Every structure is written in C-alpha cells, then in structure tokens.
Amino acid sequence: xxxxxxxxxxxxxxxxxxxxxxxxxxxxxxxxxxxxxxxxxxxxxxxxxxxxxxxxxxxxxxxxxxxxxxxxxxxxxxxxxxxxxxxxxxxxxxxxxxxxxxxxxxxxxxxxxxxxxxxxxxxxxxxxxxxxxxxxxxxxxxxxxxxxxxxxxxxxxxxxxxxxxxxxxxxxxxxxxxxxxxxxxxxxxxxxxxxxxxxxxxxxxxxxxxxxxxxxxxxxxxxxxxxxxxxxxxxxxxxxxxxxxxxxxxxxxxxxxxxxxxxxxxxxxxxxxxxxxxxxxxxxxxxxxxxxxxxxxxxxxxxxxxxxxxxxxxxxxx
Ligand SMILES: C[S@@+](CC[C@H](N)C(=O)[O-])C[C@H]1O[C@@H](n2cnc3c(N)ncnc32)[C@H](O)[C@@H]1O
Ligand SMILES: [Zn+2]
Numbered sequence: 223x224x225x226x227x228x229x230x231x232x233x234x235x236x237x238x239x240x241x242x243x244x245x246x247x248x249x250x251x252x253x254x255x256x257x258x259x260x261x262x263x264x265x266x267x268x269x270x271x272x273x274x275x276x277x278x279x280x281x282x283x284x285x286x287x288x289x290x291x292x293x294x295x296x297x298x299x300x301x302x303x304x305x306x307x308x309x310x311x312x313x314x315x316x317x318x319x320x321x322x323x324x325x326x327x328x329x330x331x332x333x334x335x336x337x338x339x340x341x342x343x344x345x346x347x348x349x350x351x352x353x354x355x356x357x358x359x360x361x362x363x364x365x366x367x368x369x370x371x372x373x374x375x376x377x378x379x380x381x382x383x384x385x386x387x388x389x390x391x392x393x394x395x396x397x398x399x400x401x402x403x404x405x406x407x408x409x410x411x412x413x414x415x416x417x418x419x420x421x422x423x424x425x426x427x428x429x430x431x432x433x434x435x436x437x438x439x440x441x442x443x444x445x446x447x448x449x450x451x452x453x454x455x456x457x458x459x460x461x462x463x464x465x466x467x468x469x470x471x472x473x474x475x476x477x478x479x480x481x482x483x484x485x486x487x488x489x490x491x492x493x494x495x496x497x498x499x500x501x502x503x504x505x506x507x508x509x510x511x512x513x514x515x516x517x518x519x520x521x522x523x524x525x526x527x528x529x530x531x532x533x534x535x536x537x538x539x540x
Pocket of ligand 1: 229230231232252253254255256257258259260276277279282306307308309329330331333334356449
C-alpha cells in the first residue's frame with residue numbers, strides 16, 4: 223500500500239494504554255479511517271471480541287475493511303464496518319445491534335489521505351475545487367457555496383467562531399468584493415483573497431495565512447462541533463459501567479468540547495452553589511482518566527508531523 227506511511231496512527235501506544243482493551247470485549251472505533259488504531263485494537267480483542275468501526279468516508283471504509291480482514295482469521299475479532307456519521311451513533315449501533323460497548327476511540331478530523339487528495343478540497347496547499355465535504359455522498363453544502371452565497375456578516379461569524387482568525391471580518395469583506403468579479407471556485411483563488419485581506423504585519427505569525435479560514439470552513443461545512451457533541455454524548459451513553467472512552471483532538475475548539483463534555487458527565491449535581499448539601503442526587507457518570515490531556519512525545523512528532531497538535535483525553539464510566 224503506497225499510502226502506508228501517511229496514516230501512522232497517532233498516540234497509538236498511549237491509546238492502547240488508557241483503553242486497556244480486554245480479550246472478548248466490544249470495541250468501537252468511531253473514526254475508523256485507515257484502521258491504524260483499529261488493527262491494534264483487533265489484536266487485543268482476539269477471536270471472541272467484536273470490533274465496530276464507523277466512518278463516513280467510503281475510501282477509508284474500503285481500505286480499513288481490507289486491512290482488518292487481512293488479519294489472521296483464527297485470531298481476529300468479529301468485524302462490523304458501519305457507514306455513516308458518528309453523530310448518528312444510536313441509529314448505527316442499533317442496526318448491528320450491540321448490547322453495549324466496553325471501549326471507544328475517537329481520532330478526530332480528516333485523515334492525511336483525505337487531506338492529500340486535492341479533489342476533496344481540504345487543503346490550501348494545492349489548486350483544488352472548494353468542496354470540503356467529509357461525506358460527498360450525503361452532504362450537499364460545499365465550501366464553494368458558503369464562500370459564494372453567504373453574506374459578509376455570516377462569513378465573518380463562521381470564520382471567527384470556528385477558528386481564532388483575528389482578521390475574519392476583513393477576510394469576509396475581501397471575499398464578498400472578489401466574488402463580484404465572478405465566483406470563487408478554487409482553493410488557490412481563495413488563498414489569494416485571504417492573503418490580500420491579512421495585513422503583512424499580521425501574516426508573520428501563526429503558520430500559513432489560509433490555515434485558519436480553511437479550518438473554519440471545514441468545520442462549518444461538516445457541522446463538526448455539533449456532531450462531536452452528539453457523538454461523545456451517545457458514546458458515553460453506550461458505554462458499559464467500567465468502560466473507557468478516549469478522544470484524540472487536533473485543535474483547541476475540539477479539545478474544549480471534549481473537555482467540557484467529559485466535565486459535564488463527571489459533575490452532574492445541578493444544585494445551586496449556596497446549597498450546603500446536594501439535594502438533586504445526580505451522580506457523576508464519568509471519572510476522568512487524567513486531568514491534563516496526553517500529548518505526543520518529541521520523537522513521535524519527529525516521526526509523524528501530523529501528531530504535533532494532538533491531545534488525548536480519556537475517561538471511564540462509573
Ligand atoms: C484522523 S482519521 C482516523 C485515522 C485512524 N484512527 C487510523 O489510525 O487510521 C479520521 C477519520 O474519521 C472520519 N470522520 C471524521 N468525522 C467523522 C464523523 N463525524 N463521522 C464519521 N466519520 C468521521 C474521517 O472520514 C476519517 O477517515
Ligand atoms: Zn445536587
């Protein structure tokens with residue numbers, strides 16, 4: 223497989239450590255991708271286990287299926303690859319069906335293979351159509367439609383709230399002005415507009431000038447933050463008592479949602495703070511594995527630059 227080197231699973235040792243997958247249990251990989259993590263999980267599950275994998279990307283599912291069924295038959299778990307969005311987890315799991323889940327992993331975002339396929343339009347590095355749909359088969363809204371039809375105020379809001387781009391309003395104004403001359407249809411065109419909008423002094427820090435706007439568009443097109451809340455919520459409900467959840471995120475907005483969702487399940491008391499004792503009786507559902515996120519070692523980042531911004535949070539169900 224030519225793309226092997228491009229999907230080294232991120233924080234794999236750490237994930238296996240914190241999930242502590244036991245033989246004969248049910249493991250859900252909510253972002254199967256190219257099965258980098260799932261292959262490792264499968265080895266721990268053994269032939270009496272069940273491996274469930276969700277991905278909304280057809281190419282990823284195909285390659286993951288091939289890799290998983292390439293494992294020796296005698297020792298591999300039962301395997302179910304589910305097509306869909308982890309935001310629809312209830313529906314997907316009810317279709318199997320499964321009684322409950324012992325461990326679950328989310329490894330968020332797009333895979334390096336998706337990022338490196340120009341036609342998907344995720345990258346600001348190559349001339350490509352402005353698409354960015356994670357599941358072109360079911361989604362209709364593309365980045366191109368957002369860029370060419372949303373008004374300046376909506377564009378500015380989307381860019382600002384889905385990235386920490388301080389020039390969001392200027393970028394939105396420049397987009398609206400540019401498209402008066404004709405639609406903006408390719409990533410290079412958009413990169414040029416963004417570069418023109420960000421004053422030279424503001425361009426010196428923070429990496430590629432288009433990085434944040436592209437991230438914001440991707441998050442918007444795929445409703446990534448809402449879907450993440452729904453997916454985490456569902457996964458925690460499906461977990462068996464003692465079950466474990468691990469989530470790898472790649473930017474601060476995702477990490478904040480993971481942190482806040484975990485926190486909302488670890489502290490369930492809704493009593494007013496001035497009440498001397500708890501009267502609501504709502505018990506914590508989760509216990510945090512570690513308070514601080516686990517980050518990759520310098521050696522891993524060296525080997526796999528994609529791991530650079532990764533943060534792993536985990537918790538177990540009480
Ligand atoms: C970073 S990759 C996962 C890589 C995988 N852990 C591996 O080691 O091969 C993320 C994958 O999750 C999928 N994905 C992202 N958001 C999703 C969602 N909301 N529902 C289903 N799949 C999603 C993407 O299509 C992509 O294949
Ligand atoms: Zn209370």
